[in-house]
Amino acid sequence: MTGAVHGFHRQPGGRTDLDPVRSERPQYHMRHCTNHRGACYRRSLPHHTAGRCRGHDLRRSEAAVTPLSVAGFSAMRALSTRNDDPETASRPWDRERDGFVLGEGAGVVILEEREHAVHRAANSDAFHTNAPPEDGRGVRRVMELALEDAGLAHSAIGYLNAHATSTQLRDRAEAKAICDAFGDHAERLLVSSTKSMTGHLLGAAGSLEARLTVLALRDQVAPPTTNVLSVDDAVSGLYGTKLLQPPSNTQ
Numbered sequence: 001m002t003g004a005v006h007g008f009h010r011q012p013g014g015r016t017d018l019d020p021v022r023s024e025r026p027q028y029h030m031r032h033c034t035n036h037r038g039a040c041y042r043r044s045l046p047h048h049t050a051g052r053c054r055g056h057d058l059r060r061s062e063a064a065v066t067p068l069s070v071a072g073f074s075a076m077r078a079l080s081t082r083n084d085d086p087e088t089a090s091r092p093w094d095r096e097r098d099g100f101v102l103g104e105g106a107g108v109v110i111l112e113e114r115e116h117a118v119h120r121a122a123n124s125d126a127f128h129t130n131a132p133p134e135d136g137r138g139v140r141r142v143m144e145l146a147l148e149d150a151g152l153a154h155s156a157i158g159y160l161n162a163h164a165t166s167t168q169l170r171d172r173a174e175a176k177a178i179c180d181a182f183g184d185h186a187e188r189l190l191v192s193s194t195k196s197m198t199g200h201l202l203g204a205a206g207s208l209e210a211r212l213t214v215l216a217l218r219d220q221v222a223p224p225t226t227n228v229l230s231v232d233d234a235v236s237g238l239y240g241t242k243l244l245q246p247p248s249n250t251q
Contacts, residue, residue, distance in 0.1 A: 061106035069102065131169050136177030139163075143181040154185040159222050161213045164193035165200050175235035190222040197226055 073079045080099035082089040090101040127133050147154065160178065164171050179186045194212050201208055216222050 058109045058111070059106070060108075063104045065102050065104050073102065130167070132173045134169075134173055134176070136173035136175075136180070139174050139177035140181045143177065154182050155188075157182070157185070157189060159190045159192075159213065159216050161209045161216070161223075162191050162193045163195075163205075164225075165195055166193075172232070172234040192223050192225045194223050194225075196228075197223075 070079070078099055080089040080097075080101055082098060086101075091097045127138065132138065147157070162174060162178070164174055178189075178191060182189055194209055195205070198208065212223060
């Protein structure tokens with residue numbers, strides 16, 4: 001188990017430094033502690049109240065479902081042996097409980113002054129796990145903020161690598177967001193989804209697609225969206241202009 005707490009500071013231009021490698025802010029890393037949560041909070045609060053940090057991000061992660069961990073806890077007779085009924089194996093306070101079930105996960109909690117969050121225009125697109133708002137307002141806002149941070153006009157963008165995952169609701173919302181964010185320039189913007197060829201790499205998707213975008217800009221060749229056999233009317237705002245024209249699948 002690993003726990004960490006990092007303070008962060010507001011940087012010039014309203015940016016917030018959250019990079020533990022490049023920052024000289026207070027940092028703590030703790031291991032082998034079942035009460036990381038309390039320890040992390042206690043270690044971070046003095047720096048916060050003393051004004052040395054404007055906020056903190058507290059990170060905890062665990063990935064203990066490994067042969068060695070399972071063998072060790074089994075040897076200690078700490079794990080449940082209810083293998084024939086795994087759904088009910090973890091039963092705290094139950095009379096018939098016989099041990100715990102290993103779990104894996106991670107979490108990050110950000111503690112930040114309200115004034116600091118307002119100053120850096122903090123926002124969240126939290127809406128629904130897999131059903132985004134139909135108007136794509138969160139995606140539109142992200143693109144608008146990216147343009148603002150880069151100091152670029154809409155007309156300066158020539159290619160956009162879409163997140164488009166091939167799901168009904170998200171593709172529809174993203175298409176509308178692109179059209180709304182770029183306005184008239186959307187008719188000249190090249191857009192494609194490379195997930196049509198790579199699939200969805202989940203956590204690695206952004207990194208891979210950023211690299212594909214760099215290559216597209218270097219070579220001045222936009223990758224296609226493959227397997228578009230019948231264009232959805234809901235994304236006609238893209239396909240109806242010069243955007244995302246279905247490539248020939250005969251090559």
